[in-house]
Amino acid sequence: METFTYTRATGVPMAIEAAAQSQAKFIAGGTTLLDLMKLNVERPSQLVDINRLPLDQVEKLPDGRLRIGATVRNSDLAHHPAVESDYSVLSQALLSGASAQLRNMATTGGNLLQRTRCMYFRNEAMACNKRAPGSGCAAIEGDNRTLAILGTSKDCIATNPSDMNVALTALEATIHIQGARGERNVAIGDFFLVPGSTPQRENVLEPGDLITYVTLPAPKAGSKQIYLKLRDRASYEFALSSAAIVAVVSNGKLDFVRVALGGVATKPWRSLEAEKVLHGKAADEKVFREAAEAALHSAQPQSENGFKVQLAKRCITHALTLATA
Amino acid sequence: MMSKNRRDASAGHFSRRSFLSSLGAAGVVATAGPMVAAAHAAPMAPVAEAPAETIEGAVPVSLRVNGKELDLHIDPRTSLLDCLRETVSLTGTKKGCDHGQCGACTVHVNGRRINSCLTLAVMHEGDEITTIEGLGQPGSLHPMQASFVKHDGYQCGYCTSGQIMSAVALLKEKCGPSDADVKELMSGNICRCGAYPNIVAAIQEVRQQA
Numbered sequence: 001m002e003t004f005t006y007t008r009a010t011g012v013p014m015a016i017e018a019a020a021q022s023q024a025k026f027i028a029g030g031t032t033l034l035d036l037m038k039l040n041v042e043r044p045s046q047l048v049d050i051n052r053l054p055l056d057q058v059e060k061l062p063d064g065r066l067r068i069g070a071t072v073r074n075s076d077l078a079h080h081p082a083v084e085s086d087y088s089v090l091s092q093a094l095l096s097g098a099s100a101q102l103r104n105m106a107t108t109g110g111n112l113l114q115r116t117r118c119m120y121f122r123n124e125a126m127a128c129n130k131r132a133p134g135s136g137c138a139a140i141e142g143d144n145r146t147l148a149i150l151g152t153s154k155d156c157i158a159t160n161p162s163d164m165n166v167a168l169t170a171l172e173a174t175i176h177i178q179g180a181r182g183e184r185n186v187a188i189g190d191f192f193l194v195p196g197s198t199p200q201r202e203n204v205l206e207p208g209d210l211i212t213y214v215t216l217p218a219p220k221a222g223s224k225q226i227y228l229k230l231r232d233r234a235s236y237e238f239a240l241s242s243a244a245i246v247a248v249v250s251n252g253k254l255d256f257v258r259v260a261l262g263g264v265a266t267k268p269w270r271s272l273e274a275e276k277v278l279h280g281k282a283a284d285e286k287v288f289r290e291a292a293e294a295a296l297h298s299a300q301p302q303s304e305n306g307f308k309v310q311l312a313k314r315c316i317t318h319a320l321t322l323a324t325a
Numbered sequence: 326m327m328s329k330n331r332r333d334a335s336a337g338h339f340s341r342r343s344f345l346s347s348l349g350a351a352g353v354v355a356t357a358g359p360m361v362a363a364a365h366a367a368p369m370a371p372v373a374e375a376p377a378e379t380i381e382g383a384v385p386v387s388l389r390v391n392g393k394e395l396d397l398h399i400d401p402r403t404s405l406l407d408c409l410r411e412t413v414s415l416t417g418t419k420k421g422c423d424h425g426q427c428g429a430c431t432v433h434v435n436g437r438r439i440n441s442c443l444t445l446a447v448m449h450e451g452d453e454i455t456t457i458e459g460l461g462q463p464g465s466l467h468p469m470q471a472s473f474v475k476h477d478g479y480q481c482g483y484c485t486s487g488q489i490m491s492a493v494a495l496l497k498e499k500c501g502p503s504d505a506d507v508k509e510l511m512s513g514n515i516c517r518c519g520a521y522p523n524i525v526a527a528i529q530e531v532r533q534q535a
Contacts, residue, residue, distance in 0.1 A: 003382060006401040006447050027448070034404070034443050035424050049448055079499055099513020100498065101491065102425055104437045105444065235512035
Protein backbone atom coordinates (compact mmCIF):
# COMPACT_ATOMS: atom_id res chain seq x y z
CA MET A 1 0.00 0.00 0.00
CA GLU A 2 1.30 3.44 -0.90
CA THR A 3 1.72 6.13 1.75
CA PHE A 4 -0.93 8.76 2.38
CA THR A 5 -1.62 11.52 4.81
CA TYR A 6 -4.54 10.99 7.16
CA THR A 7 -6.96 13.72 8.24
CA ARG A 8 -9.89 13.25 10.59
CA ALA A 9 -12.67 15.65 9.59
CA THR A 10 -14.85 17.12 12.34
CA GLY A 11 -17.27 19.02 10.11
CA VAL A 12 -18.62 18.82 6.57
CA PRO A 13 -16.96 22.08 5.34
CA MET A 14 -13.63 20.92 6.78
CA ALA A 15 -13.98 17.53 5.05
CA ILE A 16 -14.70 19.14 1.67
CA GLU A 17 -11.80 21.58 2.05
CA ALA A 18 -9.42 18.78 3.07
CA ALA A 19 -10.44 16.67 0.08
CA ALA A 20 -10.03 19.51 -2.44
CA GLN A 21 -6.56 18.36 -3.50
CA SER A 22 -6.38 15.76 -6.24
CA GLN A 23 -5.90 12.10 -5.27
CA ALA A 24 -7.72 12.68 -1.96
CA LYS A 25 -10.37 10.15 -0.92
CA PHE A 26 -12.98 10.14 1.80
CA ILE A 27 -12.92 7.09 4.03
CA ALA A 28 -15.91 5.89 6.07
CA GLY A 29 -16.33 2.13 6.60
CA GLY A 30 -13.26 1.41 4.49
CA THR A 31 -14.57 -1.98 3.36
CA THR A 32 -14.13 -1.22 -0.34
CA LEU A 33 -11.40 1.42 -0.24
CA LEU A 34 -8.89 -0.38 2.01
CA ASP A 35 -9.49 -3.67 0.20
CA LEU A 36 -8.57 -1.96 -3.09
CA MET A 37 -5.68 0.02 -1.56
CA LYS A 38 -4.11 -3.27 -0.48
CA LEU A 39 -4.37 -4.41 -4.11
CA ASN A 40 -2.85 -1.11 -5.35
CA VAL A 41 -6.03 -0.52 -7.35
CA GLU A 42 -6.78 2.60 -5.28
CA ARG A 43 -3.80 4.86 -4.53
CA PRO A 44 -5.01 7.97 -2.69
CA SER A 45 -2.36 10.41 -1.51
CA GLN A 46 -4.67 11.63 1.23
CA LEU A 47 -7.45 10.01 3.25
CA VAL A 48 -10.08 12.20 4.85
CA ASP A 49 -11.85 10.27 7.61
CA ILE A 50 -15.54 11.24 7.67
CA ASN A 51 -16.61 8.82 10.40
CA ARG A 52 -16.95 11.60 13.00
CA LEU A 53 -19.18 13.82 10.85
CA PRO A 54 -22.74 14.32 12.13
CA LEU A 55 -24.20 12.28 9.24
CA ASP A 56 -25.08 9.11 11.16
CA GLN A 57 -28.83 9.62 11.72
CA VAL A 58 -31.96 8.29 10.04
CA GLU A 59 -34.73 10.90 10.30
CA LYS A 60 -38.34 11.14 9.24
CA LEU A 61 -38.82 14.56 7.59
CA PRO A 62 -42.03 16.59 8.13
CA ASP A 63 -43.11 15.99 4.50
CA GLY A 64 -43.01 12.21 5.02
CA ARG A 65 -39.66 11.55 3.36
CA LEU A 66 -36.92 9.58 5.10
CA ARG A 67 -33.48 11.17 5.35
CA ILE A 68 -30.55 8.79 5.75
CA GLY A 69 -27.13 10.16 6.73
CA ALA A 70 -24.18 9.13 4.56
CA THR A 71 -22.35 7.44 7.44
CA VAL A 72 -25.32 5.38 8.72
CA ARG A 73 -24.04 1.80 8.85
CA ASN A 74 -25.75 -0.82 6.70
CA SER A 75 -26.76 -2.86 9.77
CA ASP A 76 -28.31 0.15 11.52
CA LEU A 77 -30.20 1.14 8.39
CA ALA A 78 -31.49 -2.39 7.79
CA HIS A 79 -32.86 -2.61 11.34
CA HIS A 80 -34.22 0.94 11.60
CA PRO A 81 -37.96 0.69 12.46
CA ALA A 82 -39.01 3.09 9.68
CA VAL A 83 -37.00 1.13 7.10
CA GLU A 84 -38.29 -2.22 8.31
CA SER A 85 -41.91 -1.07 8.14
CA ASP A 86 -42.07 1.37 5.20
CA TYR A 87 -39.10 0.50 2.99
CA SER A 88 -38.69 -3.21 3.59
CA VAL A 89 -37.11 -3.79 0.16
CA LEU A 90 -34.15 -1.75 1.41
CA SER A 91 -33.92 -3.71 4.65
CA GLN A 92 -34.07 -7.01 2.76
CA ALA A 93 -31.41 -5.90 0.25
CA LEU A 94 -29.03 -4.69 2.95
CA LEU A 95 -29.35 -7.90 4.97
CA SER A 96 -28.72 -10.02 1.86
CA GLY A 97 -25.39 -8.29 1.30
CA ALA A 98 -21.93 -9.05 2.72
CA SER A 99 -21.58 -10.39 6.28
CA ALA A 100 -22.75 -9.14 9.68
CA GLN A 101 -19.26 -7.73 10.36
CA LEU A 102 -19.08 -5.88 7.05
CA ARG A 103 -22.62 -4.53 7.48
CA ASN A 104 -21.50 -3.05 10.82
CA MET A 105 -18.77 -1.15 8.95
CA ALA A 106 -20.14 -0.30 5.50
CA THR A 107 -22.02 2.99 5.19
CA THR A 108 -24.84 4.33 3.03
CA GLY A 109 -22.57 6.74 1.13
CA GLY A 110 -19.83 4.15 0.76
CA ASN A 111 -22.17 1.48 -0.56
CA LEU A 112 -23.37 3.90 -3.26
CA LEU A 113 -19.73 4.02 -4.38
CA GLN A 114 -18.96 0.30 -4.02
CA ARG A 115 -16.60 -0.78 -6.81
CA THR A 116 -17.07 -3.76 -9.09
CA ARG A 117 -15.86 -7.26 -8.15
CA CYS A 118 -14.62 -7.89 -11.72
CA MET A 119 -11.41 -9.84 -11.17
CA TYR A 120 -9.64 -7.98 -13.97
CA PHE A 121 -10.39 -4.66 -12.29
CA ARG A 122 -9.02 -6.01 -8.99
CA ASN A 123 -5.76 -7.31 -10.50
CA GLU A 124 -3.31 -4.58 -11.53
CA ALA A 125 -1.52 -6.99 -13.91
CA MET A 126 -4.63 -7.21 -16.14
CA ALA A 127 -5.96 -4.91 -18.83
CA CYS A 128 -8.89 -2.91 -17.49
CA ASN A 129 -10.31 0.29 -18.92
CA LYS A 130 -11.98 1.14 -15.62
CA ARG A 131 -8.72 0.95 -13.60
CA ALA A 132 -6.32 2.04 -16.36
CA PRO A 133 -8.25 3.86 -19.13
CA GLY A 134 -7.14 2.77 -22.58
CA SER A 135 -5.54 -0.50 -21.45
CA GLY A 136 -8.37 -2.64 -22.85
CA CYS A 137 -10.87 -5.03 -21.28
CA ALA A 138 -9.54 -8.48 -20.44
CA ALA A 139 -12.97 -9.59 -19.23
CA ILE A 140 -14.70 -9.54 -22.61
CA GLU A 141 -12.58 -12.42 -23.89
CA GLY A 142 -11.91 -13.74 -20.39
CA ASP A 143 -13.64 -15.24 -17.38
CA ASN A 144 -16.88 -13.26 -17.49
CA ARG A 145 -19.39 -15.61 -15.86
CA THR A 146 -20.34 -13.10 -13.14
CA LEU A 147 -20.22 -9.99 -15.31
CA ALA A 148 -22.90 -7.80 -16.83
CA ILE A 149 -25.35 -8.38 -19.67
CA LEU A 150 -27.14 -5.00 -19.50
CA GLY A 151 -25.64 -1.54 -19.96
CA THR A 152 -22.34 -2.90 -21.21
CA SER A 153 -20.02 -1.39 -23.82
CA LYS A 154 -17.12 -2.65 -25.90
CA ASP A 155 -14.84 -1.13 -23.25
CA CYS A 156 -16.38 -2.51 -20.04
CA ILE A 157 -18.76 -5.23 -18.83
CA ALA A 158 -18.16 -4.86 -15.06
CA THR A 159 -21.17 -5.53 -12.81
CA ASN A 160 -22.25 -3.10 -10.14
CA PRO A 161 -22.10 -5.38 -7.06
CA SER A 162 -24.33 -3.52 -4.61
CA ASP A 163 -27.63 -4.86 -3.27
CA MET A 164 -28.51 -1.62 -1.48
CA ASN A 165 -28.30 0.39 -4.70
CA VAL A 166 -30.87 -1.86 -6.39
CA ALA A 167 -33.38 -1.26 -3.60
CA LEU A 168 -32.66 2.49 -3.59
CA THR A 169 -33.31 2.50 -7.35
CA ALA A 170 -36.68 0.81 -6.94
CA LEU A 171 -37.49 3.30 -4.15
CA GLU A 172 -36.47 6.27 -6.36
CA ALA A 173 -34.00 7.68 -3.85
CA THR A 174 -32.34 11.08 -4.14
CA ILE A 175 -28.62 11.57 -3.48
CA HIS A 176 -27.64 14.78 -1.67
CA ILE A 177 -24.16 16.03 -2.52
CA GLN A 178 -22.06 18.83 -1.06
CA GLY A 179 -18.95 20.05 -2.84
CA ALA A 180 -16.70 23.02 -3.39
CA ARG A 181 -19.42 24.61 -5.53
CA GLY A 182 -22.23 24.13 -3.02
CA GLU A 183 -25.05 21.64 -2.62
CA ARG A 184 -27.01 19.70 -5.20
CA ASN A 185 -29.46 16.79 -5.32
CA VAL A 186 -29.37 14.05 -7.93
CA ALA A 187 -32.05 11.42 -8.58
CA ILE A 188 -30.52 7.96 -8.23
CA GLY A 189 -31.43 7.22 -11.85
CA ASP A 190 -29.14 10.08 -12.90
CA PHE A 191 -26.40 9.40 -10.33
CA PHE A 192 -24.86 6.28 -11.88
CA LEU A 193 -23.32 6.25 -15.35
CA VAL A 194 -23.13 3.36 -17.79
CA PRO A 195 -19.52 2.71 -18.83
CA GLY A 196 -19.67 3.73 -22.51
CA SER A 197 -16.16 4.75 -23.55
CA THR A 198 -15.33 6.15 -20.08
CA PRO A 199 -15.79 3.25 -17.63
CA GLN A 200 -13.55 5.01 -15.10
CA ARG A 201 -16.46 7.41 -14.51
CA GLU A 202 -19.08 5.50 -12.53
CA ASN A 203 -21.20 8.38 -11.26
CA VAL A 204 -21.68 12.14 -11.50
CA LEU A 205 -19.52 13.04 -8.49
CA GLU A 206 -16.77 15.59 -9.12
CA PRO A 207 -13.46 15.55 -7.21
CA GLY A 208 -14.06 16.69 -3.64
CA ASP A 209 -17.82 16.05 -3.73
CA LEU A 210 -19.18 14.51 -0.53
CA ILE A 211 -22.39 12.51 -0.35
CA THR A 212 -24.14 13.85 2.76
CA TYR A 213 -27.59 12.23 2.70
CA VAL A 214 -29.88 9.92 0.80
CA THR A 215 -33.59 10.70 0.92
CA LEU A 216 -36.45 8.34 0.15
CA PRO A 217 -39.86 9.58 -1.01
CA ALA A 218 -42.79 9.27 1.42
CA PRO A 219 -43.77 5.59 1.73
CA LYS A 220 -46.01 4.28 -1.04
CA ALA A 221 -49.28 3.46 0.72
CA GLY A 222 -50.36 -0.16 0.38
CA SER A 223 -47.19 -1.25 -1.39
CA LYS A 224 -45.64 -4.66 -1.08
CA GLN A 225 -41.89 -4.84 -1.45
CA ILE A 226 -39.55 -7.71 -2.28
CA TYR A 227 -35.82 -8.08 -2.80
CA LEU A 228 -35.00 -11.45 -4.36
CA LYS A 229 -31.33 -12.36 -4.70
CA LEU A 230 -30.01 -15.40 -6.59
CA ARG A 231 -26.38 -16.41 -6.06
CA ASP A 232 -23.90 -19.28 -6.00
CA ARG A 233 -24.01 -19.65 -2.19
CA ALA A 234 -26.90 -19.30 0.24
CA SER A 235 -25.19 -16.43 2.08
CA TYR A 236 -22.23 -14.05 1.90
CA GLU A 237 -22.07 -13.96 -1.89
CA PHE A 238 -22.68 -11.38 -4.59
CA ALA A 239 -25.80 -11.61 -6.73
CA LEU A 240 -25.80 -13.38 -10.07
CA SER A 241 -29.21 -11.84 -10.51
CA SER A 242 -31.43 -9.88 -8.16
CA ALA A 243 -34.70 -7.98 -8.39
CA ALA A 244 -36.17 -5.24 -6.23
CA ILE A 245 -39.92 -4.80 -6.61
CA VAL A 246 -42.27 -2.19 -5.15
CA ALA A 247 -45.86 -2.94 -6.16
CA VAL A 248 -49.38 -1.80 -5.33
CA VAL A 249 -52.18 -4.11 -6.48
CA SER A 250 -55.84 -3.09 -6.33
CA ASN A 251 -58.72 -5.17 -7.69
CA GLY A 252 -56.19 -7.65 -9.09
CA LYS A 253 -54.46 -5.01 -11.21
CA LEU A 254 -51.02 -3.45 -10.85
CA ASP A 255 -51.69 0.19 -9.92
CA PHE A 256 -48.07 0.99 -9.25
CA VAL A 257 -44.88 -0.94 -9.84
CA ARG A 258 -41.15 -0.32 -9.77
CA VAL A 259 -38.65 -2.92 -11.03
CA ALA A 260 -34.89 -2.68 -10.44
CA LEU A 261 -32.28 -5.32 -11.21
CA GLY A 262 -28.92 -6.20 -9.68
CA GLY A 263 -26.08 -8.57 -10.55
CA VAL A 264 -26.74 -8.31 -14.28
CA ALA A 265 -25.96 -4.71 -15.16
CA THR A 266 -23.14 -2.17 -15.14
CA LYS A 267 -25.18 0.08 -12.85
CA PRO A 268 -28.21 -0.45 -10.60
CA TRP A 269 -30.75 -1.15 -13.32
CA ARG A 270 -34.24 0.35 -13.37
CA SER A 271 -36.31 -1.53 -15.94
CA LEU A 272 -38.77 0.99 -17.36
CA GLU A 273 -39.50 -1.60 -20.08
CA ALA A 274 -40.80 -4.10 -17.50
CA GLU A 275 -42.74 -1.41 -15.65
CA LYS A 276 -44.43 -0.33 -18.92
CA VAL A 277 -45.63 -3.89 -19.55
CA LEU A 278 -46.89 -4.29 -15.98
CA HIS A 279 -48.64 -0.99 -15.36
CA GLY A 280 -52.42 -1.38 -15.18
CA LYS A 281 -52.31 -5.07 -16.08
CA ALA A 282 -53.57 -8.08 -14.16
CA ALA A 283 -51.10 -9.36 -11.60
CA ASP A 284 -50.62 -12.82 -13.08
CA GLU A 285 -47.75 -14.98 -14.24
CA LYS A 286 -48.34 -14.44 -17.96
CA VAL A 287 -47.93 -10.70 -17.53
CA PHE A 288 -44.89 -11.17 -15.29
CA ARG A 289 -43.21 -13.31 -17.96
CA GLU A 290 -43.90 -10.65 -20.59
CA ALA A 291 -42.38 -8.03 -18.30
CA ALA A 292 -39.29 -10.21 -17.76
CA GLU A 293 -38.90 -10.66 -21.53
CA ALA A 294 -39.09 -6.88 -21.98
CA ALA A 295 -36.55 -6.25 -19.22
CA LEU A 296 -33.96 -8.53 -20.84
CA HIS A 297 -34.77 -7.58 -24.44
CA SER A 298 -31.54 -5.59 -24.88
CA ALA A 299 -29.33 -8.08 -22.99
CA GLN A 300 -25.91 -8.73 -24.53
CA PRO A 301 -24.45 -11.87 -23.00
CA GLN A 302 -20.74 -12.69 -23.15
CA SER A 303 -19.01 -16.05 -23.67
CA GLU A 304 -19.72 -17.40 -20.16
CA ASN A 305 -22.68 -15.47 -18.78
CA GLY A 306 -25.46 -16.35 -21.23
CA PHE A 307 -27.22 -18.20 -18.40
CA LYS A 308 -27.89 -14.86 -16.73
CA VAL A 309 -30.50 -13.93 -19.33
CA GLN A 310 -32.77 -16.80 -18.31
CA LEU A 311 -31.81 -16.48 -14.63
CA ALA A 312 -32.74 -12.78 -14.58
CA LYS A 313 -36.09 -13.46 -16.30
CA ARG A 314 -36.96 -16.10 -13.72
CA CYS A 315 -35.76 -13.81 -10.93
CA ILE A 316 -38.07 -11.00 -12.10
CA THR A 317 -41.05 -13.34 -12.58
CA HIS A 318 -40.62 -14.92 -9.15
CA ALA A 319 -40.05 -11.59 -7.40
CA LEU A 320 -43.22 -10.15 -9.00
CA THR A 321 -45.15 -13.24 -7.91
CA LEU A 322 -43.95 -12.77 -4.30
CA ALA A 323 -44.67 -9.02 -4.37
CA THR A 324 -48.25 -9.47 -5.54
CA ALA A 325 -49.21 -12.61 -3.60
CA MET B 326 -0.08 -12.43 28.28
CA MET B 327 3.12 -11.67 26.41
CA SER B 328 5.17 -10.84 29.48
CA LYS B 329 4.11 -14.13 31.02
CA ASN B 330 5.17 -15.95 27.86
CA ARG B 331 8.51 -14.21 27.93
CA ARG B 332 9.08 -15.26 31.53
CA ASP B 333 8.23 -18.80 30.55
CA ALA B 334 10.65 -18.60 27.65
CA SER B 335 13.56 -17.35 29.73
CA ALA B 336 12.88 -20.08 32.28
CA GLY B 337 13.03 -22.68 29.54
CA HIS B 338 9.29 -23.51 29.61
CA PHE B 339 8.41 -21.83 26.36
CA SER B 340 5.08 -22.06 24.60
CA ARG B 341 4.61 -22.33 20.84
CA ARG B 342 3.77 -18.62 20.83
CA SER B 343 6.84 -17.50 22.76
CA PHE B 344 9.01 -19.87 20.75
CA LEU B 345 7.82 -18.41 17.46
CA SER B 346 7.98 -14.78 18.50
CA SER B 347 11.42 -15.21 20.08
CA LEU B 348 12.53 -16.93 16.92
CA GLY B 349 11.54 -13.84 15.00
CA ALA B 350 13.45 -11.56 17.38
CA ALA B 351 16.53 -13.78 17.55
CA GLY B 352 16.88 -13.79 13.76
CA VAL B 353 20.22 -15.17 12.52
CA VAL B 354 21.19 -16.59 15.90
CA ALA B 355 18.06 -18.68 15.83
CA THR B 356 19.10 -20.23 12.52
CA ALA B 357 22.35 -21.47 14.06
CA GLY B 358 20.70 -23.21 17.01
CA PRO B 359 17.00 -22.52 17.06
CA MET B 360 15.93 -24.29 20.23
CA VAL B 361 18.74 -22.91 22.40
CA ALA B 362 18.61 -19.45 20.89
CA ALA B 363 14.85 -19.22 21.31
CA ALA B 364 14.95 -20.37 24.89
CA HIS B 365 17.56 -17.79 25.86
CA ALA B 366 16.49 -14.91 23.61
CA ALA B 367 16.29 -11.56 25.35
CA PRO B 368 12.73 -10.35 25.88
CA MET B 369 11.61 -8.47 22.79
CA ALA B 370 10.66 -4.85 23.44
CA PRO B 371 7.16 -4.15 22.18
CA VAL B 372 7.23 -1.93 19.11
CA ALA B 373 4.81 0.39 20.92
CA GLU B 374 7.58 1.47 23.30
CA ALA B 375 9.90 2.49 20.47
CA PRO B 376 10.25 6.26 20.01
CA ALA B 377 7.92 7.74 17.37
CA GLU B 378 10.70 8.94 15.06
CA THR B 379 11.80 5.35 14.34
CA ILE B 380 8.72 4.85 12.15
CA GLU B 381 8.74 7.25 9.23
CA GLY B 382 5.52 9.22 8.97
CA ALA B 383 4.16 7.71 12.19
CA VAL B 384 1.16 9.35 13.78
CA PRO B 385 0.02 9.22 17.41
CA VAL B 386 -3.16 7.33 18.26
CA SER B 387 -4.75 6.42 21.58
CA LEU B 388 -6.62 3.14 21.63
CA ARG B 389 -8.54 1.49 24.43
CA VAL B 390 -7.92 -2.25 24.02
CA ASN B 391 -9.51 -4.71 26.45
CA GLY B 392 -10.00 -1.86 28.94
CA LYS B 393 -6.40 -0.65 28.75
CA GLU B 394 -5.43 2.81 27.43
CA LEU B 395 -2.61 2.59 24.92
CA ASP B 396 -0.73 5.57 23.46
CA LEU B 397 0.83 4.38 20.22
CA HIS B 398 2.78 5.80 17.29
CA ILE B 399 1.95 3.96 14.09
CA ASP B 400 2.22 4.26 10.34
CA PRO B 401 -1.21 5.54 9.23
CA ARG B 402 -1.44 2.58 6.83
CA THR B 403 -1.55 0.13 9.75
CA SER B 404 -4.78 -1.85 9.82
CA LEU B 405 -6.39 -2.34 13.22
CA LEU B 406 -5.53 -6.04 12.81
CA ASP B 407 -1.82 -5.43 12.26
CA CYS B 408 -1.78 -2.88 15.07
CA LEU B 409 -3.26 -5.40 17.51
CA ARG B 410 -0.96 -8.21 16.45
CA GLU B 411 2.32 -6.42 15.72
CA THR B 412 2.22 -3.23 17.78
CA VAL B 413 0.22 -4.34 20.82
CA SER B 414 1.36 -7.98 20.62
CA LEU B 415 -2.15 -9.37 21.03
CA THR B 416 -1.87 -12.27 18.60
CA GLY B 417 -5.15 -13.98 19.48
CA THR B 418 -6.78 -12.06 16.61
CA LYS B 419 -5.82 -13.90 13.44
CA LYS B 420 -4.96 -12.74 9.93
CA GLY B 421 -6.54 -14.97 7.31
CA CYS B 422 -7.35 -13.32 3.96
CA ASP B 423 -6.64 -9.67 4.98
CA HIS B 424 -9.50 -8.62 2.66
CA GLY B 425 -12.66 -8.98 4.75
CA GLN B 426 -13.61 -12.33 3.28
CA CYS B 427 -12.80 -14.86 6.03
CA GLY B 428 -13.69 -13.32 9.41
CA ALA B 429 -10.58 -14.60 11.25
CA CYS B 430 -9.76 -11.01 12.29
CA THR B 431 -13.16 -10.29 13.89
CA VAL B 432 -12.97 -8.01 16.95
CA HIS B 433 -15.49 -5.82 18.75
CA VAL B 434 -15.39 -2.04 18.40
CA ASN B 435 -17.73 -0.28 20.82
CA GLY B 436 -19.49 -3.61 21.33
CA ARG B 437 -20.05 -4.40 17.63
CA ARG B 438 -18.21 -6.96 15.58
CA ILE B 439 -16.11 -5.79 12.64
CA ASN B 440 -13.33 -7.12 10.39
CA SER B 441 -10.20 -5.55 11.86
CA CYS B 442 -8.30 -6.06 8.57
CA LEU B 443 -10.48 -3.56 6.67
CA THR B 444 -10.15 -0.63 9.02
CA LEU B 445 -7.20 1.59 9.92
CA ALA B 446 -6.06 1.75 13.53
CA VAL B 447 -5.89 5.56 13.35
CA MET B 448 -9.64 5.62 12.67
CA HIS B 449 -10.29 4.21 16.17
CA GLU B 450 -9.01 6.99 18.40
CA GLY B 451 -10.98 6.68 21.65
CA ASP B 452 -12.93 3.59 20.54
CA GLU B 453 -13.38 0.65 22.92
CA ILE B 454 -11.77 -2.39 21.28
CA THR B 455 -12.23 -5.92 22.58
CA THR B 456 -10.19 -8.87 21.34
CA ILE B 457 -10.40 -12.54 22.23
CA GLU B 458 -7.86 -11.87 25.01
CA GLY B 459 -10.34 -9.44 26.58
CA LEU B 460 -13.20 -11.90 26.50
CA GLY B 461 -11.83 -14.55 28.84
CA GLN B 462 -8.67 -16.26 29.92
CA PRO B 463 -7.78 -19.87 30.79
CA GLY B 464 -9.52 -20.51 34.10
CA SER B 465 -12.12 -17.81 33.55
CA LEU B 466 -13.51 -18.49 30.09
CA HIS B 467 -16.39 -16.54 28.59
CA PRO B 468 -19.44 -18.86 28.37
CA MET B 469 -19.05 -18.86 24.58
CA GLN B 470 -15.42 -19.97 24.83
CA ALA B 471 -16.44 -22.72 27.26
CA SER B 472 -19.23 -23.82 24.93
CA PHE B 473 -16.83 -24.03 21.95
CA VAL B 474 -14.59 -26.28 24.09
CA LYS B 475 -17.54 -28.42 25.18
CA HIS B 476 -18.92 -28.85 21.64
CA ASP B 477 -15.52 -29.19 19.97
CA GLY B 478 -16.28 -26.18 17.75
CA TYR B 479 -12.94 -26.21 15.94
CA GLN B 480 -10.30 -28.44 14.46
CA CYS B 481 -7.12 -26.50 13.62
CA GLY B 482 -8.30 -23.50 15.67
CA TYR B 483 -7.14 -20.74 13.35
CA CYS B 484 -10.61 -19.31 12.72
CA THR B 485 -11.76 -19.91 16.30
CA SER B 486 -11.05 -16.52 17.87
CA GLY B 487 -12.92 -14.83 15.02
CA GLN B 488 -15.78 -17.34 15.29
CA ILE B 489 -16.09 -16.71 19.04
CA MET B 490 -15.94 -12.91 18.69
CA SER B 491 -18.70 -13.11 16.05
CA ALA B 492 -20.75 -15.52 18.17
CA VAL B 493 -20.56 -13.27 21.26
CA ALA B 494 -21.64 -10.24 19.20
CA LEU B 495 -24.49 -12.27 17.70
CA LEU B 496 -25.98 -12.72 21.20
CA LYS B 497 -26.90 -9.01 21.19
CA GLU B 498 -28.05 -8.88 17.54
CA LYS B 499 -31.46 -9.47 16.03
CA CYS B 500 -31.34 -13.19 15.24
CA GLY B 501 -34.12 -15.74 14.85
CA PRO B 502 -34.15 -18.93 16.93
CA SER B 503 -33.27 -21.56 14.31
CA ASP B 504 -29.92 -23.06 13.33
CA ALA B 505 -30.45 -21.53 9.86
CA ASP B 506 -30.72 -18.08 11.46
CA VAL B 507 -27.41 -18.62 13.27
CA LYS B 508 -25.74 -19.88 10.09
CA GLU B 509 -26.89 -16.81 8.19
CA LEU B 510 -25.44 -14.42 10.78
CA MET B 511 -22.23 -16.46 11.08
CA SER B 512 -21.65 -16.63 7.31
CA GLY B 513 -18.88 -14.04 7.51
CA ASN B 514 -16.67 -16.49 9.42
CA ILE B 515 -15.18 -19.22 7.27
CA CYS B 516 -13.95 -22.49 8.83
CA ARG B 517 -11.74 -24.37 6.38
CA CYS B 518 -11.84 -27.47 8.61
CA GLY B 519 -15.63 -27.51 8.40
CA ALA B 520 -16.46 -27.45 12.11
CA TYR B 521 -19.71 -25.64 11.35
CA PRO B 522 -22.20 -28.12 12.95
CA ASN B 523 -20.31 -27.96 16.24
CA ILE B 524 -19.93 -24.19 16.06
CA VAL B 525 -23.70 -23.81 15.59
CA ALA B 526 -24.33 -26.23 18.50
CA ALA B 527 -21.97 -24.25 20.74
CA ILE B 528 -23.69 -20.96 19.92
CA GLN B 529 -27.21 -22.38 20.30
CA GLU B 530 -26.42 -23.75 23.76
CA VAL B 531 -25.23 -20.34 24.97
CA ARG B 532 -28.30 -18.66 23.43
CA GLN B 533 -30.65 -21.11 25.13
CA GLN B 534 -28.97 -20.57 28.50
CA ALA B 535 -29.16 -16.79 28.18
